[in-house]
Amino acid sequence: MCQLCHSADPADRAPVDICHCGAPGTQAAFARIEADITRRRMIGGTAAVLGMFAGFGLAPREIRAQTPGRPLLLTNLRLFDGETLALREGVDILIAGERIAALPPTGQGPQEAERIDCGGRAVIPGLIDAHWHATLVAVSQIVALTQDIGFVHLMAGREAGATLMRGFTTVRDVGGPAFGLKMAIDRGVVAGPRIFPSGAMISQTAGHGDFRLLNELPRFPDTPANYIERQGVAQIADGADMVLRAAREQLMKGASQLKIMAGGGVASLYDPLDATQYTEREMRAAVEAAEDWGTYVCAHVYTSTGIRRAIAAGVKSIEHGQLADEDTVRMMADNGVWWSIQPFLADEDSNAYTDPRQIAKQQQVAEGTVRAFDLARKHGVNVAFGTDILFNAQGGALQGRNLAKFARFMSPLEALHKATGAAGALLALSGDRAPYAGALGVIREDALADLLVIEGDPETDLAWLETPETSLRLILKGGRIVKDTLA
Numbered sequence: 001m002c003q004l005c006h007s008a009d010p011a012d013r014a015p016v017d018i019c020h021c022g023a024p025g026t027q028a029a030f031a032r033i034e035a036d037i038t039r040r041r042m043i044g045g046t047a048a049v050l051g052m053f054a055g056f057g058l059a060p061r062e063i064r065a066q067t068p069g070r071p072l073l074l075t076n077l078r079l080f081d082g083e084t085l086a087l088r089e090g091v092d093i094l095i096a097g098e099r100i101a102a103l104p105p106t107g108q109g110p111q112e113a114e115r116i117d118c119g120g121r122a123v124i125p126g127l128i129d130a131h132w133h134a135t136l137v138a139v140s141q142i143v144a145l146t147q148d149i150g151f152v153h154l155m156a157g158r159e160a161g162a163t164l165m166r167g168f169t170t171v172r173d174v175g176g177p178a179f180g181l182k183m184a185i186d187r188g189v190v191a192g193p194r195i196f197p198s199g200a201m202i203s204q205t206a207g208h209g210d211f212r213l214l215n216e217l218p219r220f221p222d223t224p225a226n227y228i229e230r231q232g233v234a235q236i237a238d239g240a241d242m243v244l245r246a247a248r249e250q251l252m253k254g255a256s257q258l259k260i261m262a263g264g265g266v267a268s269l270y271d272p273l274d275a276t277q278y279t280e281r282e283m284r285a286a287v288e289a290a291e292d293w294g295t296y297v298c299a300h301v302y303t304s305t306g307i308r309r310a311i312a313a314g315v316k317s318i319e320h321g322q323l324a325d326e327d328t329v330r331m332m333a334d335n336g337v338w339w340s341i342q343p344f345l346a347d348e349d350s351n352a353y354t355d356p357r358q359i360a361k362q363q364q365v366a367e368g369t370v371r372a373f374d375l376a377r378k379h380g381v382n383v384a385f386g387t388d389i390l391f392n393a394q395g396g397a398l399q400g401r402n403l404a405k406f407a408r409f410m411s412p413l414e415a416l417h418k419a420t421g422a423a424g425a426l427l428a429l430s431g432d433r434a435p436y437a438g439a440l441g442v443i444r445e446d447a448l449a450d451l452l453v454i455e456g457d458p459e460t461d462l463a464w465l466e467t468p469e470t471s472l473r474l475i476l477k478g479g480r481i482v483k484d485t486l487a
Contacts, residue, residue, distance in 0.1 A: 066096075066480075071095060071096045071101060071110060072096075072114050073114065073115050073116070074092060074453070075109070075115055075116070075118065076106075076118050076119060077091075077121060077123045078122045079091055079093070079122075079123055080122060080123070081421075081443040082124070082443060083417070083421040085411070085417060087122060087413075087459055089106075091103045092104050092105075093123065094113065095451075095479045097449075098438075099446055099447065099449055099479065100444065100447050100448075101445065116486065118453050118473075118474070119486065122457065123454075124452050124454060125424075125440075125441050125442055125443050125447075125450060125451065125452070126169025126440075126441075126452060126476075126477060127167045127170075127400075127419045128168065128170045128384075128440065128441050129171045129385065130340045130419075130426055131319055131342060132163075132173055132174070132386065132389075133173060133175055134159070134160060134163075134171060134173045134192075135153065135176040136156075136176045136233070136390055136391060137156075137390060137396050138155045138156060138158065138396055139151075139391065140393065141267065144233070145233075146227070152231075153180065156181050159396050160181060160185060160191065160192025160193065161190070161191035161192055162396055162397070163396065164191055164192050164477065165469070165475070165482075165483065166396075166399050166468045167400065167452050167465075167472050167475060168193050168399060169475070169477045170427070170440050170441070170450065171196070172198075172256075172423075172427060174198050174300075174386075175199075175209070176201075177199075177231055177232035177233060178195055178199075179197055179232075179253050193477075194435070194436055194477075195435070196434070197255055198250065199249075199255040199259075200249075201234040202234075202243060202246045202247060202258065202260045203234050203260075203261040204278050204282070205219070205238050206270060207236075207268075207271055208263070208265035208267075208268045208271055208277065209228075209235070209261045209268075210236055210270070219236075232253075235249070239282065240281050240282050240285040241285070243283075243286050244285040244286070247285065247289035251293050251433075254435070256430040256433045256434055257290065258297045258298070259297070259298050259299070259319075260297055260310075260315075261277050261299070262283065262301035262306045262315070263300065263301035263302055264277070265300060265302075265361075266358055266361045267391065274323075280309050280312055283299070283314075283315065284314060287313050291314070293433055294432045296315075296429045296430070298317035298318070299317070299318060299319060300319045301320065302321060302323040302324075303323045304325045304327070307321055307324055307328050311331060311332065311335050311337055315337070316337060316338060316429055317337065318339050319388075320341065320342065320365070320388070322341070322365045322366075322368035322372045323365070323368045323372075324372060324375065326379075329376065329379050329381060332381050336382065337382070338382045338384055338426050340384050340385075340426070341372060341376065341384075341385075341386070342386050342402070343369065343409075344362070344365050344369050345405070346362055346363050346366035349395075349398045349401060349405075350362060350366075351388075351391065352392060374409075377410070382426070384418055384422050384425075385403055385423055387403075400465035400466060400468055403415060403462065403465055404463060404466060406462075407461065407462045412458055412460060412462050413459060415462060416462070421441045421442050423440075424441025424442055425441070448478060449478060449479040450477050451474070451475075453486065454472060456471050474486055
């Protein structure tokens with residue numbers, strides 16, 4: 001049986017119905033590739049194999065892995081563990097393989113460990129962006145919706161490496177065809193963060209995920225899928241049965257959580273911001289599909305009506321929500337719903353729009369942002385950091401700057417917590433559908449060893465996030481050093 005076409009892992013299955021792996025031409029190609037990889041390994045090891053991808057600017061930037069059988073010990077540091085809102089001293093960080101083995105008192109780590117002196121700097125967990133679009137961030141909207149998908153994916157691969165170098169070692173991708181990128185990163189072909197993928201955004205007709213032009217209407221049962229649906233950007237589904245099918249398809253592809261559109265948006269042209277999208281029954285269909293697979297649904301929505309309907313249907317994470325009133329925020333807190341909120345302020349860092357309709361909606365959202373942060377704090381809602389940088393070729397570079405803006409509404413360490421321990425707790429809602437085993441966003445025993453050594457004081461300000469090229473002195477992902485400027 002063909003192990004590629006019939007793999008037990010949906011992410012490894014060939015996207016075709018007929019297996020061609022046994023064809024003579026395919027077998028000959030496999031033989032050439034295997035011979036080339038074997039030759040490269042003999043000559044230069046794994047680095048030579050990965051060098052095949054260097055011409056694309058996508059090859060992993062790993063500097064070195066741990067010496068086999070020898071743990072890594074970070075010493076002379078101040079520790080922010082992602083959970084406690086204070087820095088600790090007098091501890092080291094012992095790393096074995098991809099995990100944190102222990103936090104021994106200073107000077108009591110094993111003698112055989114390879115040591116890295118952090119020079120008294122702060123060490124924090126790798127950052128998490130809980131609202132990211134890995135394949136849509138680095139291209140314009142017109143490119144994403146019309147150009148060759150190969151170009152879009154290559155741009156996404158390049159941006160993934162840049163994301164990691166900004167210190168974001170994990171992202172929750174809340175819409176777009178990120179499954180292939182995730183696979184390439186996990187297999188060491190491309191540098192990038194861990195990805196928790198949602199797959200296609202599930203949207204009703206005329207919803208926030210319906211990017212069709214008016215001349216593509218009407219749609220009939222035999223109308224073929226449009227470009228964005230074929231490429232996995234969004235899936236239009238009306239009625240509970242169709243929503244159920246769309247949800248199950250994303251789970252089949254390997255979604256760690258599902259994303260539905262429960263209200264109007266800024267980027268889409270034809271749905272008003274105050275529009276409530278999907279009936280409760282339709283939302284519940286997605287929730288039931290997710291729960292049957294042990295995971296959850298997050299919902300794009302701004303307004304109180306949409307948020308309330310989503311909560312009633314069982315949605316566990318509200319994306320955006322800047323127009324929520326106080327009673328709705330209280331309802332979120334009472335139901336333990338997460339709030340993935342972004343610092344939308346309609347400032348120089350915002351996603352750029354030219355259509356007056358989009359600009360007007362963007363301004364309306366910005367006017368609710370400060371109040372939303374205040375209400376979240378007042379009622380103790382679980383908040384996780386996210387950016388939602390979208391269709392913005394230069395916007396990815398502002399990822400850390402967006403996190404620094406959180407410090408306008410809370411202390412610097414609280415803001416860091418929203419992008420580390422809190423965001424990690426949100427990711428944990430994926431349960432067994434989580435693609436990575438181990439705690440993220442925290443520095444504690446048995447957590448995944450995603451760590452940053454920073455040039456800056458996270459207790460006083462987060463300005464250092466705006467200059468990751470100089471302020472991030474050491475980056476580890478899964479115990480592997482991908483950047484080191486400490487020496």
